[in-house]
Amino acid sequence: MALVKLNNQSISEVTGLPAGVGGKVLQVVTAIKTDTFTTNSQTPVDVTGLSVSITPSSVSSKILISVDVFIGGASNRYPYLLLLRGATSIGLGAGASGSRINTFMSSKLEDTYTMHGISNQYLDSPATTSATTYKIQLTQPYQASYNAHINRQEQTDDAVYI
Numbered sequence: 001m002a003l004v005k006l007n008n009q010s011i012s013e014v015t016g017l018p019a020g021v022g023g024k025v026l027q028v029v030t031a032i033k034t035d036t037f038t039t040n041s042q043t044p045v046d047v048t049g050l051s052v053s054i055t056p057s058s059v060s061s062k063i064l065i066s067v068d069v070f071i072g073g074a075s076n077r078y079p080y081l082l083l084l085r086g087a088t089s090i091g092l093g094a095g096a097s098g099s100r101i102n103t104f105m106s107s108k109l110e111d112t113y114t115m116h117g118i119s120n121q122y123l124d125s126p127a128t129t130s131a132t133t134y135k136i137q138l139t140q141p142y143q144a145s146y147n148a149h150i151n152r153q154e155q156t157d158d159a160v161y162i
Helices: none
Strands: 002-006 010-014 037-039 045-054 063-073 080-085 088-090 116-124 132-139 148-150
Touching: 037 045, 037 132, 063 080, 063 132, 080 116, 132 148
Parallel strands: none
Antiparallel strands: 002 010, 037 148, 045 132, 063 116, 063 148, 080 088, 080 132
16 A cells, blocks of 8 residues: 655545556566577577567557567678567567668678677567467578578687687
């Protein structure tokens, strides 16, 4: 119970949220990937282990998706990550034109010996009460001869580079 004093005039008991204000966290689901994933596909492929299913409690439910990944690959490459609800890409940028690709998140890889931590969030309104699957896809779109990795760098030799 909370007590509220307004303009030094009166004290009233507050027992809930004001009318018209609502919302609560009903479910939390996570996918934590501890192994590695590699692709050189120029089309997006599912990243194994980065998929979750959630069942919204009402058609007005909102789903907050938060993605944090470490990616690696060859220097000066741009691996792309897509977020999908079922088979539909969501959380995309403003649009692509020319050679630009519409993506959920990406990073320019500067060094084959390091990984880049990248993050993004998206608030989805799936408008359903059916079980809904969210997943991450990865692509290395421009040159199939280069790999894109999750949870590892391109070079994994044991040499020391200073």
